[in-house]
Amino acid sequence: MEINKFLLNHKRNPEDINGRLLAAWMAILFAIFFAYSQGLDGSFIFDDFPNIVDSDQLVLKNLSPAELWRAAFSGDAGPLRRPVPVLSFALNIYFSGLDPWYFKLTNIFVHLSCTIAIGILVSRFLRAWNLQQTAGSASEPGHRAWAWGGWLAASIWGLHPLNLTSVLYVVQRMTSLAALFGLLAVAGYIEARSRSAFTPNVSNTSRSGIHHYASAVVLLVLSCLSKESGLLFIPLIILCEFFLFKFKNRGSSITVFGQSLQHWAIYAVILVAVCIIIWIAPRILDTTRIPYRDFSTPDRLLTQSRVLVFYLSEFFIPQISKMSLYHDDIEISRSFWQPLTTALAISFVSIVSLSLFKLRKNYPILLFSWLWFLISHSLESSIFPLELVHEHRNYFATAGFCIAFAYFSIPFFVKAGNKIWIIAPTLIILLGSSTAIRALEWSSPLVLATMEASRHPLSMRANYQLGSELIFAADQATDKRSLLAQAKSAFEAAAASRSDSVSSYFGLLAAKFALAKEEDAHADVQDIVDSLIFRLKNNPAEAAIPAHIAALSHCQLSGPCSLQDMDALALITAPIENPSMSPSAKGEVLKMAAEYAIARANDWTLAQTMVEEALNHSDVPSTRIVYAQVLRNRGDFQGSRLQLEVAKRMDGFGRYTSAIERENLLLKQSTSEEKAQ
Structure with a gap:
């Protein structure tokens, strides 16, 4: 019917x-x-x-x-x-x-x-x-x-x-x-x-x-x-x-x-x-x-x-x-x-x-x-x-x-x-x-990461996520060494997956440094650094590379990472030599390298060189703001003001309004101090 x-x-x-x-x-x-x-x-x-x-x-x-x-x-x-x-x-x-x-x-x-x-x-x-x-x-x-x-x-x-x-x-x-x-x-x-x-x-x-x-x-x-x-x-x-x-x-x-x-x-x-x-x-x-x-x-x-x-x-x-x-x-x-x-x-x-x-x-x-x-x-x-x-x-x-x-x-x-x-x-x-x-599995980050890795042992991301969650759990646990060793194993599994991603090597680097801190010993990381630099220069570029570079820079400045500054800069700037890296990604990496040079060595000359090269690759408001900061600290107040004006014109949706206002305030303070002297 x-x-x-x-x-x-x-x-x-x-x-x-x-x-x-x-x-x-x-x-x-x-x-x-x-x-x-x-x-x-x-x-x-x-x-x-x-x-x-x-x-x-x-x-x-x-x-x-x-x-x-x-x-x-x-x-x-x-x-x-x-x-x-x-x-x-x-x-x-x-x-x-x-x-x-x-x-x-x-x-x-x-x-x-x-x-x-x-x-x-x-x-x-x-x-x-x-x-x-x-x-x-x-x-x-x-x-x-x-x-x-x-x-x-x-x-x-x-x-x-x-x-x-x-x-x-x-x-x-x-x-x-x-x-x-x-x-x-x-x-x-x-x-x-x-x-x-x-x-x-x-x-x-x-x-x-x-x-x-x-x-x-x-x-x-x-x-x-x-x-x-x-x-x-x-x-x-x-x-x-x-x-x-x-x-x-x-x-x-x-x-x-x-x-x-x-x-x-x-x-x-x-x-x-x-x-x-x-x-x-x-x-x-x-x-x-x-x-x-x-x-x-x-x-x-x-x-x-x-x-x-x-x-x-x-x-x-x-x-x-x-x-x-x-x-x-x-x-x-x-x-x-x-x-x-x-x-x-x-x-x-x-x-x-x-x-x-x-x-x-x-x-x-x-x-x-x-x-x-x-x-x-x-x-x-x-x-x-x-x-x-x-x-x-x-x-x-x-x-x-x-x-x-x-x-x-x-x-x-x-x-x-x-x-x-x-x-x-x-x-x-x-x-x-x-x-x-x-949903219950999703209620615990570590449980979720463990289940994902067990169901997908050949997944780079699942193993990388497990390693990251284990490092985080180690910060809150008494038996840190055991969890960090498991994290290292998870990153090694990520490196052995079907993917040729560099993410697993960044994870291995973090695990090595965390283990070294726990054992109060120098981390043997040179092989990982050399391999990572080679892969960043030669492997097909990945969208996640700028995020990993940012995390490494943060780890160097405020975390357990203790690379020599020359090794850190070599690693940070390695993707610039990769022909498959997009201009925008190269510009972002060079901007981060400039910020690292400022924070680590107060080297404004090197920072200016890097940020100018970054603008040659990708001219975006955020890089113009960093350029204004560099020029301000080098005493070029007029150049700094010009860069902020350019950044404001480029920022059609007002995404960087707060950053521009903050830098303008610092510029006014620097100008006033200069006049007072």
Whole structure:
């Protein structure tokens, strides 16, 4: 029996159903909160540090519009700067400081909001689907079965352990906020189109229609300003339009400038295809290694076929033992047959695509959910030179599968009646327990690092994280030597991984110095330093090198590191000779070398030479400010003032306003002292 007919033949008391539905929603939201709250005691991790912890730009002086604007656009995580989540990080710091507990709590509430958005989207989608199947003539069943379908989809999605890194990994608030605004935009669009497509005497240009469309546009903008993946909700809206409304209003095609909307959609697809052929095709054939990556574009595309299959397996058969923050141990596909699973994965994706296309007349909802998944991965799992695997990329990609599951489950929910209260706890326990167990691992940085390294022994990042956490734990423990020895072993495992990253050698250096301090002996680090200098000069450059250089410089100035200054400067400046290092990274490294020369030896002449070379590589406001500091201390007050003026002009979003004001104040003091003498 068709689902729409089934619904019309099974009506119940609306008030009874609405009460149960509200209770079910309260239960599932509480279950989600409880599961994720197990990880609230965890710490910041990985990209949280450069984007949040170490970013002085996020510190708000007050809540004035100018200060909020400055903080919002202080990020550099993407081409649009992602001002919405960045501002939320700044507000977190303003009200609760750098306590990760409050950051994670905020993320959980964002996730709960996304869960509600999924429920709204799915219920509106199922209602529109029902109306479309009956040509808009079906009356709404009293029990609102599609609302139960929305609840079911939201329950599966909200409790699924695959979504955990989008919640407890603080910086991924960028992903969850983009999803929240995007999902609401799609839901708003479906509501507006349902009114105009199936309701008599209601047009797209009615006041309510314009309101819904305008809201959808605003939400789409907010989604894109949260993360660039928000752009994908535009083709997802078009996908919903195609399957739900067929570009028609009450059976008549919608025309724009004399052409049907469907024709315009076809023209848009052709235009995109031409752009792909012109711009993307040459990149697909380019076997040159991508800067800061150990793969080429063809390698990435081949590997993504296996990655998509991995994502699918973890959604449909979730195994928390395979889920991880770090997947850098994945073997890169160098050809169709290497490894063999590449060919199998490509065949699987192709067979599923063709099969669902053939079944589109009888089971169109399956094709819809599959296309939703593929479209959602069309940015981060395609040619763009991002890292190969991250679980948070599935945050809204799996919503299509939840829609399909809810669609096929509606008859069961209608028949279940009171049995719903047996089914709901079972669903909550199965998915919620998996998420709670995984969240509990995230509550302890050392436990998380240990689990990650044990599950991914070939992951450089997992082993490096374990070594770092062991060094940190040693600072607070009585048996320091044992923990430091374990840290050294973890860094050695990182060095022996598939990656040729220099990170493990920086870790080994830190472990050696920490052990030397504990044993009150000189650290034998020369071999590590020589190897590290060689790798910094000759290995393919990495994006993390400036951060490691900054950490080494800090360790030399205030920590246990005790390299000779000449060795330290040689190590700090080694990446400058690396031809694969980007000009901006070289400029950043030279600026740090100048700052080290100032702090360690008060050598302003050497610092000026280095900062001028840094400007030749990359002219940015932060380097201009350091240059102004150098000139001020060398007595060139006019030159210092000029550099600060240049820095202010370059600082379009006001990221460095505080630093410029501080240096201007010091310059005035120095000028006054000079006149007094």
